[in-house]
Amino acid sequence: MxxxxxxxxxxxxxxxxxxxxxxxxxxxxxxxxxxxxxxxxxxxxxxxxxxxxxxxxxxxxxGQTVDLGGVACMDFCGTGGDGKDTFNISTATAFLMGAMGVPVVKHGNYGVSSTCGSSNVLESLGYRFPQTAEDARRLFEHKGSVFLHAPFFHPAMRNVASVRSALGVRTLFNIMGPLSNPASPTHQMTGTFDLRTQRLYAWCTERMGIQAAVVHSLDGHDEISLTSDVRVYSTRSHFHKVTVADFGLTPLVPGAIGGAETPEDNAQLLSNILKGEGTVDQRRVVAANAALALTVWDAEATLDAAFFRALNFLDSGRAYDHLQSLIS
The missing domain is CATH 1.20.970.10 (Transferase, Pyrimidine Nucleoside Phosphorylase; Chain C)
Known part of the structure; x- marks a missing residue:
């Protein structure tokens, strides 16, 4: 004990x-x-x-692990716990990256310290989570992207779920979620709720041999929010700062990237973004996160070119087509 x-x-x-x-x-x-x-x-x-x-x-x-046969793939999963209640930026980014041809294995859960976690919004979109490692492998091979609901692959988490919910604050498990993807992805775009945890993630991803970018916006968001500059750790360039101006933009007001009240409304918001019909600010935030992810995936990619490539792709509506292919 x-x-x-x-x-x-x-x-x-x-x-x-x-x-x-x-x-x-x-x-x-x-x-x-x-x-x-x-x-x-x-x-x-x-x-x-x-x-x-x-x-x-x-x-x-x-838990149960998912063997993808050594295929390179990418996860998009932040710690949460930043108290910002944004829309599901990492989930939107995962759909966009999958539509752009990057193999995605995203690990997520229901919201505990937030209004709507990735699993809440995915369920509301009609996505059916694989419940076994074999189901996950088949979906990944057939669709190129798969979303893993943590309780199916970490069933022992049920033993801590009620206490986490009752506490209502971020805990050790916020930190562990992004590091415990059962498919052990080769690449990862992740964010942390504070600078101390970012430093810890930097050491962990290096030790685990993952090509990664770990971000923390200097106003507290666990992703690139475009509301402030962001401190980035990447396995290629180590610690550096990315400014809003690096994307050719000026800072957004935090309310511009706020989430909706219910999972259903968040699902509609995300669908609109993937159709290219979200607000300019929403689309830019998703494209900015995708841009950094593209520089992790492709060593030749540059942040500014990747941003405009991602934004143009998002505006085309093809990311929504990818979503539809995954829930059909």
């Missing part, structure tokens, strides 16, 4: 100790009070690379 005194004392865990802590949380053997106390303790200490890798080991051990 987890030693809460050890966690409260802020003593660093090694990889195997961290794996044991996560095993206890995922096993269902802990009371809700004990689990909540453990999550609260972890929230108030700085996490370290070996701890994150140990937590990840346990999550993958308790």
């Amino acid at each position: 987890i030693d809460l005194n050890r966690l409260n004392d802020m003593r660093r865990l090694n990889r195997s100790e961290a794996q044991a802590v996560m095993n206890d949380m995922m096993s269902g053997s802990m009371s809700d009070v004990h689990l909540a106390a453990a999550l609260a303790s972890l929230n108030h200490r700085e996490l370290h690379l070996e701890e994150i890798l140990g937590f990840r080991d346990a999550m993958l051990e308790h």
Whole structure:
């Protein structure tokens, strides 16, 4: 059983100790009070690379993995927990990138610390999640893109779900979600709710051998928001700043990228964007995130050219055709 005194004392865990802590949380053997106390303790200490890798080991051990035969693919999944309640930018970006020919394996879940998570909006769009590794593999081979609903591939998460929901704040599991894709993608575009977590993700993606971009907007968004400049870590260029002006734009007001009240309304909003009928600001934000993702996927791509390529493709409506092919 987890030693809460050890966690409260802020003593660093090694990889195997961290794996044991996560095993206890995922096993269902802990009371809700004990689990909540453990999550609260972890929230108030700085996490370290070996701890994150140990937590990840346990999550993958308790789940089912998806073998895609070594095919290169990309995930788009942020930590959430930034409190911004934007529309589903990473999901829209995933559809756009898939339509542009990039193989996508996106990992996501229902919203816990946000109004509408990626799984909420995908369900409202009519997407049917694969429930087994074999189903996921077949869908990926047939469609070129697949969306993985975390509870189907990490069923032990049900043992922490009620406590996470009751807490209503970001926890360790916000950090672990983007690092625990059961398909182990080769490329990733992800975002974090703070700079400390971004630095941790940078170390993790390097250690895991992933070609990645990890972003944190300086006003707190866990994606490129175009409301402020963004700090980017990429495995090719390490830490650097990307400004709104780098896209030839001026900063947006935060309300321009706000989400809707319900999953159904968010699904309609996302559909309009993919049709090329969203607002200019919505389309530009999705194109900006896709542009950075394209520079991760293609070492020859440049940010400015990739932005206009993505924006033109989005305006053509072909991303919506891709959505329709995935839900048909």
